Amino acid sequence: MQITLNGRGALITGGSKGLGLAMAKTFAAAGGNVAIVARGAESLAAAEAEVRAAGSGVKVAAISADIGTAEGCASAFATAEKALGQVDILINNAGTSQRGPFLEVSDALWQNDLDLKLFAAIRLGRLAWPGMQARRWGRIINVLNIGAKAPPGEGAPTAVTRAAGMALTKVQANEGAKHNILVNALLVGLIDSDQHRRRYATSKSNESYEEWLGKLGASLPMGRYGKPEEFAATALFLCSEGGGYIAGTAINVDGGRSPVV
Numbered sequence: 001m002q003i004t005l006n007g008r009g010a011l012i013t014g015g016s017k018g019l020g021l022a023m024a025k026t027f028a029a030a031g032g033n034v035a036i037v038a039r040g041a042e043s044l045a046a047a048e049a050e051v052r053a054a055g056s057g058v059k060v061a062a063i064s065a066d067i068g069t070a071e072g073c074a075s076a077f078a079t080a081e082k083a084l085g086q087v088d089i090l091i092n093n094a095g096t097s098q099r100g101p102f103l104e105v106s107d108a109l110w111q112n113d114l115d116l117k118l119f120a121a122i123r124l125g126r127l128a129w130p131g132m133q134a135r136r137w138g139r140i141i142n143v144l145n146i147g148a149k150a151p152p153g154e155g156a157p158t159a160v161t162r163a164a165g166m167a168l169t170k171v172q173a174n175e176g177a178k179h180n181i182l183v184n185a186l187l188v189g190l191i192d193s194d195q196h197r198r199r200y201a202t203s204k205s206n207e208s209y210e211e212w213l214g215k216l217g218a219s220l221p222m223g224r225y226g227k228p229e230e231f232a233a234t235a236l237f238l239c240s241e242g243g244g245y246i247a248g249t250a251i252n253v254d255g256g257r258s259p260v261v
Helices: 018-029 041-054 070-084 107-135 158-179 194-203 209-217 228-238
Strands: 009-013 033-038 060-064 089-092 138-145 181-188 250-253
Touching (some): 107 158, 158 181, 228 250
Parallel strands (some): 009 033, 009 089, 089 138, 138 181
């Protein structure tokens, strides 16, 4: 089955690296117009070039904004809508894995995590919703992690914020389905990313990155880490016509690692 987006406009936060960049390239290759949002101008420029190379004749926009603020969300959305013509697909992907012992997590860290992961998804969803409802077509994916279903010890604040994101997904899905606004969550397991490459760089390992990552992934059910392209392919399906009867789900993309289905 060939999956195409037929010129749909997609706004992807955290789009300059890792999973966000993989989704942006996959969507562009499938004929989607793509706006990527991140804070770093340098990484955005490089990512924009990669996304343009992946697609043929599609619109691509790279937007520098801090979506941890209401002003940043408003600016990013307005710029994306102007560049693409309309936003049909919203991928809430921004955020890092902030975690530590409960007593050591400060109010500031809690607030930063909530602003970047939960409130950004709420604010951008409110901005995208009216257009999607008017056109009777929309897709929203909230990118979470498997800690949303099975929060570990020392998993705060990220596991708590992600669990709230899963509840938000269900609320949005129940309200959006009648307007053909389909909202789902994708829960990340262990997938090759820039985060792991940074860990490798500080590990002082004598192994190659591939060898180092291979050892880490050996204990997983599938015996390996996931690939960003595999995650992106799942997101693409949900945002296509093929995913037209899927709403309100939280799908683990983790190679079987999560103890919760």
